Each structure stands twice: as C-alpha cells, then as structure tokens.
Amino acid sequence: MTNTDASDARSLTGRRRFLATTGLSAALVSGLAGCLGNGDENGDAGSGGGGNGGGSGGGAVADADPLGAPVDPSGVTWDDLGDLEGEITIYSGRTPDQIDLVFEELENEYDGLTINRDYDDNDVQVNQLEQEGDATPADVFYSQDPGALGAVHDMGLVQQLPSDVVETVPESYREPSGYWTGVSGRVRSIQYNEDRLDEVPGLDSWDDLPTDIFEYATDDRFEGIISTRPNSGTFRGFIQAMVDLEGENATRQWVRDFMDQDPQLFSGGSDQAAAVERGGDDDPIIALGNSYYAARLVNEDPNSPIRVAFTEGDAGALFSVAGVAVTNTVDDPELVAEFVRHLVAVEGQEFMMDDNGEFPVVEGVDYVGPLPGPADLDSPTYDISAFDMELQEANELLEDEGMMPL
Amino acid sequence: MKSITDAVQTSQHVQTVTDRLERADLWMVALAAASALVAFLVVLPMFWLVWQASTVELLRAYDLIVSSQTARITANSIGLMLFVTVFSIVLGVPLAVLTTRTDLPYPRFWTVVAALPLVIPSYIGAIAFTGMFGSGGEIDSLFGVSIPRIDGLSGATFIITLYTYPYVFLTTRAALLSMDSSLPDAARTLNAGPFEAFRRVTLPQIRPGIAAGALLAGLYAISDFGTPAFMQASVFTSMIYWEFGNFNVEYAALLALQLVAIVAVVLVIEAGIGRDEDASGGTRVGSTIRLGIWKWPAMGFVSALGVVTLVVPVTIFTSWLFRSEGDPIPSLEFQWEFAFNSMYLAVLAALVACAFALPVAYYSGRTNSLVSRILERATYVGFAVPGVVIGLALVFLGTRTLPSFYRQGVWLLVFAYVVRFLPQAVGTVRSSVLQVDDKTIEAARTLNAGRIETFRRVTLPAIMPGLVAGAVLVFLTTMKELPATLMLQPIGMDTLVSIIWDAQNALAYRYAAIPALLLILISGFSMLVMLFQEEGDLS
Numbered sequence: 037m038t039n040t041d042a043s044d045a046r047s048l049t050g051r052r053r054f055l056a057t058t059g060l061s062a063a064l065v066s067g068l069a070g071c072l073g074n075g076d077e078n079g080d081a082g083s084g085g086g087g088n089g090g091g092s093g094g095g096a097v098a099d100a101d102p103l104g105a106p107v108d109p110s111g112v113t114w115d116d117l118g119d120l121e122g123e124i125t126i127y128s129g130r131t132p133d134q135i136d137l138v139f140e141e142l143e144n145e146y147d148g149l150t151i152n153r154d155y156d157d158n159d160v161q162v163n164q165l166e167q168e169g170d171a172t173p174a175d176v177f178y179s180q181d182p183g184a185l186g187a188v189h190d191m192g193l194v195q196q197l198p199s200d201v202v203e204t205v206p207e208s209y210r211e212p213s214g215y216w217t218g219v220s221g222r223v224r225s226i227q228y229n230e231d232r233l234d235e236v237p238g239l240d241s242w243d244d245l246p247t248d249i250f251e252y253a254t255d256d257r258f259e260g261i262i263s264t265r266p267n268s269g270t271f272r273g274f275i276q277a278m279v280d281l282e283g284e285n286a287t288r289q290w291v292r293d294f295m296d297q298d299p300q301l302f303s304g305g306s307d308q309a310a311a312v313e314r315g316g317d318d319d320p321i322i323a324l325g326n327s328y329y330a331a332r333l334v335n336e337d338p339n340s341p342i343r344v345a346f347t348e349g350d351a352g353a354l355f356s357v358a359g360v361a362v363t364n365t366v367d368d369p370e371l372v373a374e375f376v377r378h379l380v381a382v383e384g385q386e387f388m389m390d391d392n393g394e395f396p397v398v399e400g401v402d403y404v405g406p407l408p409g410p411a412d413l414d415s416p417t418y419d420i421s422a423f424d425m426e427l428q429e430a431n432e433l434l435e436d437e438g439m440m441p442l
Numbered sequence: 443m444k445s446i447t448d449a450v451q452t453s454q455h456v457q458t459v460t461d462r463l464e465r466a467d468l469w470m471v472a473l474a475a476a477s478a479l480v481a482f483l484v485v486l487p488m489f490w491l492v493w494q495a496s497t498v499e500l501l502r503a504y505d506l507i508v509s510s511q512t513a514r515i516t517a518n519s520i521g522l523m524l525f526v527t528v529f530s531i532v533l534g535v536p537l538a539v540l541t542t543r544t545d546l547p548y549p550r551f552w553t554v555v556a557a558l559p560l561v562i563p564s565y566i567g568a569i570a571f572t573g574m575f576g577s578g579g580e581i582d583s584l585f586g587v588s589i590p591r592i593d594g595l596s597g598a599t600f601i602i603t604l605y606t607y608p609y610v611f612l613t614t615r616a617a618l619l620s621m622d623s624s625l626p627d628a629a630r631t632l633n634a635g636p637f638e639a640f641r642r643v644t645l646p647q648i649r650p651g652i653a654a655g656a657l658l659a660g661l662y663a664i665s666d667f668g669t670p671a672f673m674q675a676s677v678f679t680s681m682i683y684w685e686f687g688n689f690n691v692e693y694a695a696l697l698a699l700q701l702v703a704i705v706a707v708v709l710v711i712e713a714g715i716g717r718d719e720d721a722s723g724g725t726r727v728g729s730t731i732r733l734g735i736w737k738w739p740a741m742g743f744v745s746a747l748g749v750v751t752l753v754v755p756v757t758i759f760t761s762w763l764f765r766s767e768g769d770p771i772p773s774l775e776f777q778w779e780f781a782f783n784s785m786y787l788a789v790l791a792a793l794v795a796c797a798f799a800l801p802v803a804y805y806s807g808r809t810n811s812l813v814s815r816i817l818e819r820a821t822y823v824g825f826a827v828p829g830v831v832i833g834l835a836l837v838f839l840g841t842r843t844l845p846s847f848y849r850q851g852v853w854l855l856v857f858a859y860v861v862r863f864l865p866q867a868v869g870t871v872r873s874s875v876l877q878v879d880d881k882t883i884e885a886a887r888t889l890n891a892g893r894i895e896t897f898r899r900v901t902l903p904a905i906m907p908g909l910v911a912g913a914v915l916v917f918l919t920t921m922k923e924l925p926a927t928l929m930l931q932p933i934g935m936d937t938l939v940s941i942i943w944d945a946q947n948a949l950a951y952r953y954a955a956i957p958a959l960l961l962i963l964i965s966g967f968s969m970l971v972m973l974f975q976e977e978g979d980l981s
Contacts, residue, residue, distance in 0.1 A: 125933060133948035136773035155944065156928040159687040160830060164837050164929060166691065171841035173849050173933065187689045267687050303671045303680070306949050316579060318591050332949045336768040431688040440511070440676070440684055 129158025218357025534610025617651025874908025
C-alpha cells in the first residue's frame with residue numbers, strides 16, 4: 037500500500053486513465069491502440085512507378101533510391117540512413133511546439149540541411165495547397181489529420197512514397213498505395229476536470245466514468261456539462277470511425293442524442309481544454325477531445341486539474357495518426373524521400389513519443405517515455421485510410437443533425 | 443475695328459479657357475483612370491470568389507442560400523454589425539465631443555486613452571476577458587466574486603465594440619477639430635440650447651465623420667472571425683470557416699459572396715447617410731462647453747473605459763509572463779526579429795495603401811459623380827471579407843500570375859493588406875480632400891502654379907493630416923492582421939501576431955505575453971504620432 041512510486045501508481049490506476057501526476061513532458065496516457073500490435077501485411081500497391089501526374093520540375097519520390105539503408109518494420113536508425121542535404125519546405129498543420137524540435141534535431145544532425153517551416157491552420161494549409169496547385173513551394177505537407185491527408189490525395193496534389201517507407205508503416209496507418217503515411221499516433225479521449233467530477237451524481241472518481249462512448253450521449257448526468265469540438269479533423273475522424281463500426285444510423289442517433297445534452301461546442305481544441313481546466317460554473321466538466329491538449333496544460337501547470345480517460349473498444353478512443361504527404365512538384369525527390377525515412381526511423385519515432393507524448397507507428401520501435409505497454413492498450417483497429425464514409429459526408433452528417441461549431 | 447479686336451480677343455480667351463478645360467478634363471480623366479485601376483486591383487480577389495462560387499452546382503447553392511442555418515447566421519451577423527455600429531457611435535461620439543469641445547482636464551491624455559483600444563486585436567481582448575470574467579475566472583479566484591461570463595452573440599458584440607469604437611471616436615474627433623466651431627456659438631446666440639445647437643448645427647457637420655467611422659466599425663464586426671469564434675457566437679464567418687474546414691472552398695466562396703452582397707447594401711445605405719456636407723471653413727476656436735461638476739463623472743467614465751479596454755488585457759498579458767514554466771518551446775522564444783518583421787510589413791502596407799488611396803480619395807473628393815462614388819465604395823469591399831478568403835484568393839491569383847515570385851518576398855502579402863485595409867486610408871484622405879477649399883487651389887492656379895506644383899504646395903500639405911491618419915490606421919491594423927499573414931508571408935518569417943497565435947495554440951500563454959505587450963506598445967506609439975500630428979497641425 038505504499039505507492040508513491042509513479043509506476044506503481046500507473047499500474048494501480050489501470051489502463052483507462054491519463055496520469056498527470058508528474059510534470060514529465062507530455063506525460064501520457066494509457067488505454068489505446070490495440071491496433072499497434074497487429075501488423076497487416078503491407079499493401080502491394082505501394083511500389084508502383086511515378087507519382088500521380090507530377091508537375092513542372094517535379095520528380096518521382098517513389099523512384100528515389102535510398103541514400104543509405106532502406107527503412108524496414110524492425111526499426112532502422114538514423115545512422116543507417118543517408119545524409120540529408122539541401123532545402124525542404126514543409127507546410128505544417130501541426131503546431132510548432134509539437135514538431136519544431138524534430139526539425140531542429142534533424143538540422144543539428146545534418147549541417148547541409150535547411151528545413152523551411154510554414155505553420156498555419158491545418159484546414160487552411162489544405163485549401164492553400166489546392167489553390168497553389170503545381171506552383172506550391174511546399175515539398176511536404178505535415179498534418180495531424182488523416183482526413184486532411186486524404187483530401188490532398190483526393191485533389192491529386194500528392195505523389196507516392198518510396199516502397200520501403202510504405203512497407204515499413206502498417207497499412208492501417210497510411211494510404212493503401214502510399215500517397216501519404218502516418219508518422220505518429222494520437223488518441224481521442226474523454227477530458228475531465230478532476231476537482232469537479234464529484235459535481236456529477238454517481239461519479240466519485242474517474243473510474244466511474246463510462247467506458248462506452250454512447251453513454252456520453254445518452255446519460256442525463258452529462259447534460260449541460262459536456263462539450264466537444266465538431267470542426268476538428270479528429271472529431272470528423274471519430275464520426276467516420278463510428279460509422280465504420282456502428283453504421284450510419286447509429287452514428288446519426290449518437291449525434292442527435294449528444295446534441296440533446298445541450299453540449300458546449302468549441303471551435304478550438306485549446307479553448308475547450310482551457311475551459312475544462314478553468315472549471316467555472318458555466319464551463320464543461322467533461323469534454324471529448326484529443327489527449328494531448330490536456331497533456332500540454334499539465335505540462336504548463338503541474339497543478340492543473342485536467343485529466344484524461346478513455347472509452348474501451350469503440351470510436352471514442354479512436355487511434356489516429358499525424359502524418360506526411362509529399363507534393364507533386366518536389367525539387368529534390370531523393371532528399372524528400374530520405375527525409376520521410378528519417379521520420380519513420382527509430383530516432384524519429386522516439387522523438388514523437390518522448391517529446392510529444394505520441395505513439396509510434398512502426399512496430400519494431402520500442403516504447404520509450406511514460407507510455408503504456410501494448411498489454412495495457414484497448415482500442416479497436418481502424419484502418420483510417422479506408423473509412424466507409426468520406427470526410428465530406430461526415431461533415432454533412434454533422435450539419436444535418438445540427439452539430440456545427442458555435 | 444474695335445469690335446473685331448474684341449472678337450479676336452474673345453475667341454482667344456475662349457481658346458484659352460477651352461484649353462484649360464481640356465487640360466482639366468485630361469487631368470480628371472487621368473485621375474479617374476488611376477482610381478479605376480486601384481479599384482480594379484483591390485476588387486480583383488472578388489473575381490476569384492465569383493469564379494469559385496460559380497462551380498457550385500445550382501441545387502446545392504440554392505440549398506445553402508435558403509437554408510434556415512444561413513438565415514440564422516445572416517440575422518446574427520447583421521445583428522452583430524448593427525449593434526457594434528450603434529454602440530460604437532454611442533461611445534465614440536460623446537468621447538470625441540468630450541475631448542475636443544469641453545474643458546475636460548488633460549484632454550490629450552484622455553484622447554490617447556480613448557483611441558488606444560484600437561491597437562489591441564479584438565481576439566486578444568476576447569482571450570483576456572474570458573480569462574478574467576465568469577466563475578473560475580481570474581476575478582473569481584482573486585476576489586471570490588463571480589461576474590457573469592461574457593460569451594455568445596452579446597459577448598462578441600461587447601468585445602468587438604470595445605475594440606472598434608475608436609474608429610468612430612477618431613473620425614468624429616477629426617471632423618470636430620476641422621469644422622468651424624464658431625457656428626454652434628452663433629446658433630447659441632440665436633437662442634438655441636446646447637443640445638439644440640449640437641443637433642442642428644454640429645451634428646450635420648460631423649455626420650460624414652461619424653458615418654465613416656461607423657462604417658469601418660460595422661464592416662470590421664461583420665468580417666471578424668476570431669472574436670465570435672472565441673465567444674461561441676455563430677455568424678457568417680463561422681459558416682465560411684466550417685466550409686473551409688471541409689475543404690469546400692467553392693461553398694465558402696459562395697457564402698463569402700453572400701457576405702459581400704450584404705456589405706454592398708450597407709455601403710449603399712451608408713453612402714446615403716454619410717453624404718458630404720461642406721465641413722470646411724477654418725478652425726476658429728469657439729467657446730468650449732463648461733463641464734463644471736460634470737467633469738468628474740466624465741473623467742470617471744473615460745477612465746473606467748480605459749481600465750476595461752486597456753488595463754485589463756495588459757494586466758492579463760503581464761501576468762502570463764509569470765505563469766509557471768513548462769518545458770521550454772524554443773520555437774516560441776521571443777526574438778526582436780518578430781517585432782521588426784511586424785513593423786516592416788506594416789510600414790510597407792501603410793505606404794502602399796496611401797499611394798493607392800490618394801487618387802481614389804482625391805477623385806471622389808473633388809467630383810461627386812456616381813462613377814467616383816462607385817470607385818470609392820469598391821475599395822471598401824475587401825475590408826468586409828474575412829482575411830482568410832482574401833488570402834486564398836491571392837494565393838490563387840499570385841500563383842497564376844507570377845508563380846516564380848510567389849511567396850518570394852513580401853509583395854503579395856503587402857498587397858493583401860492593402861486590399862483589406864485600403865478603405866481606412868481612403869476614408870481619412872477623402873475627408874481631408876473635402877475640406878480643401880476650391881478657392882485656395884484656384885488662387886494658386888491664378889498665380890501660375892502648375893497642377894503638380896499646386897498639388898505639391900497647396901493640396902498636399904492640406905491633406906497631409908488625413909494621409910498620416912490613414913497611414914497610421916493601416917499600420918495598426920496590419921500589425922494586428924493574422925490569417926493573410928500566415929498564408930502569404932515568406933516562409934519562416936514570423937511576426938508578433940503569428941507568435942501569439944502559435945503560443946495560444948500550444949496553450950503556452952507565457953510566450954504570448956511579450957509579443958502582445960510589444961504589439962500594444964508599438965501600435966500605441968504610432969497612435970500618438972497621429973494624434974499629436976493632428977493637434978500640431980491645428981494649433
């Protein structure tokens with residue numbers, strides 16, 4: 037019973053709860069991504085020749101031979117890979133605090149490398165890439181939203197990745213033909229304010245939180261105190277996953293029920309998490325959102341009351357990926373291909389775990405940092421590139437049922 | 443014989459007059475052409491909107507336009523715009539009268555206090571206020587008193603008003619300063635009471651000034667995205683963003699066109715209200731209104747406003763500086779380069795906007811023709827369209843027209859600022875053009891000064907205050923602008939607001955503190971330049 041040890045505490049609190057007891061950077065999570073373990077055989081479409089279309093000055097990244105060793109699912113280190121030299125321009129929908137350190141690390145590793153970073157809203161980046169067409173200065177689009185990566189693929193703006201990259205990442209984490217690939221995993225969660233949980237009848241601890249996402253829409257106790265953010269890419273991904281698992285009618289019903297809870301609808305993930313943390317009378321006590329927003333708040337303030345729990349085996353704990361796609365008009369296909377290899381190599385993967393509290397997508401990479409082992413994970417497998425429902429349909433479903441931001 | 447000489451002389455005279463007329467016509471034609479070119483350039487992004495919107499299939503377009511959702515947000519947006527406009531007038535006009543026409547002590551100080559909120563981006567105000575009020579807010583945790591949360595449509599109206607009423611204040615103040623203030627006194631001698639004199643003499647004179655400011659406040663309100671989004675109020679811009687988020691640029695464009703249509707109606711209505719009165723006639727100092735005992739409540743009112751609009755956010759930003767430290771985020775670490783970039787862009791935008799505004803304002807100020815009015819009004823459209831829409835339009839146009847220069851250097855970004863903020867310069871320059879006395883120009887011409895020389899030596903000095911005021915307004919708003927900046931800046935060129943945005947996204951508010959405070963400081967300084975330049979000009 038003497039358990040101030042962090043690891044004891046972790047095993048005690050079980051697998052659904054986000055532990056925010058230490059100030060460890062982006063201390064994380066338990067309870068997700070059962071899919072980590074089941075490596076699909078990679079799709080065979082990946083290694084086809086040439087990008088789709090390819091514009092002026094563009095080269096086929098898929099044809100670019102590895103500069104050093106090719107990457108493979110068992111994990112290849114940066115030392116084995118070729119040197120990065122030249123300039124890469126990246127449009128990032130992810131925020132600098134999440135990703136800039138990786139870029140910096142690569143620039144430190146390779147003197148001849150310059151990474152031009154353009155940070156903007158994820159949705160804006162997609163629209164901008166579309167308007168720019170072949171005139172885009174971007175080589176790589178780095179996004180936290182598989183839907184956005186799928187969208188640039190649908191618009192014909194990106195080309196295939198090299199076959200060794202495609203074979204390294206399990207098919208459920210990438211586009212089947214290798215037009216984009218996930219680089220790190222993230223998870224949907226139930227954010228809650230630990231200090232206020234007892235305001236909800238029957239909820240004395242996180243352990244009493246429902247493990248079924250449907251209860252959050254139907255349980256009267258959550259009326260007026262629950263919140264979500266319908267305009268986020270991952271929320272739409274969550275809807276797509278639910279359609280996949282439960283069918284469209286059940287999903288519509290879920291949205292309808294959820295709207296009957298009189299939820300607060302935020303337009304920003306940060307605002308939402310900040311409201312849960314603030315804990316005023318009008319603020320939500322519980323919110324559906326990505327776990328890392330809570331992690332950031334705890335990182336900024338170790339006394340923050342925000343915590344995260346996970347549902348079990350349903351769309352509520354959607355394991356999603358952040359990933360990259362390369363544009364049709366890359367200046368230096370070899371460099372860009374090698375850059376992507378670095379992201380899915382061991383150090384790249386460890387970086388995402390260590391500094392962002394994210395999960396690896398490459399099986400052969402060991403867990404580092406405060407992450408749960410595979411035994412603790414419980415989340416159904418989603419093939420996120422192959423949802424039955426298109427992103428647009430997911431949005432229309434939300435619109436139909438009156439769930440729009442604001 | 444004599445009659446023949448006369449006839450010859452007359453015909454010569456006629457010839458000279460005709461020559462002059464022709465030259466004058468040529469001059470006006472050139473001016474009209476320059477105005478038309480400017481109007482065309484800044485309306486250019488709208489063609490992209492029309493083109494995008496035209497690709498929406500008719501049925502879906504119809505559904506979108508007539509949906510109950512659209513009706514609701516249209517009502518909300520118009521409501522927001524109207525209330526912000528009305529409240530801005532209610533705040534701005536009395537403040538302008540108070541600081542120019544009364545014996546309020548320290549008028550310069552109060553003028554600065556009343557004008558300064560314009561330098562604070564309204565979404566930053568929104569962040570500060572939501573953190574401050576409501577249960578769980580800073581006031582609650584400090585004093586245990588819970589002030590109701592401000593959010594929703596009323597919250598957005600409140601915040602936007604607080605940070606846009608200075609438009610009305612500044613333009614009204616300028617009009618008050620330049621009108622002949624002995625007129626109300628004359629009215630008083632004719633036995634009109636002070637309110638009667640104000641209503642019947644002063645108000646008609648300063649009405650164009652009020653209207654110009656009110657228009658800027660209203661257009662800002664309807665095109666703002668950040669504040670309503672933060673306050674969870676659903677307006678037109680929310681829906682435009684929703685469609686953008688669905689990667690449906692063409693639907694977003696269609697909605698943006700609807701917004702433009704609403705704005706066009708507003709512009710026409712305003713053109714009716716704000717029709718020009720000759721407000722010129724010198725700056726004789728009339729008697730000031732004695733406040734007597736009322737000066738205390740008056741000062742109390744302005745200080746209270748200053749506390750709410752300025753002290754609250756500045757205190758909050760400063761407190762962010764001392765928030766507990768998490769892991770350092772090197773990319774958000776403050777660098778002076780951010781401030782330099784912001785100022786560099788803002789100065790460029792201000793200069794180009796003035797150069798663009800000059801022909802349009804001069805032409806429409808000199809000839810009150812329908813064409814000149816239309817050209818002038820056309821420059822307002824960009825101000826009313828959300829920055830992200832203008833940004834995307836320019837992304838498209840920039841990559842299609844000059845692909846090799848796209849995102850190389852800042853020209854496209856500066857152009858985006860000009861498209862967005864030109865009306866602020868056009869408005870102020872135009873009102874100063876209106877106040878240049880025709881007779882002075884004619885006098886200069888009779889003294890054989892050429893057109894250019896007359897312009898340089900007579901007109902330009904006279905409109906200089908308007909030009910400076912316009913430049914400062916463009917400078918201030920450019921410093922605050924976010925969406926187009928993120929989209930069109932040379933890659934890797936960070937500015938103060940882009941760092942604030944990044945820090946807010948990362949929930950690492952401590953990194954937003956210095957940029958936010960610096961933004962207020964720099965903009966505040968430029969505001970001082972404008973205010974004192976105006977006063978110096980009048981003394």
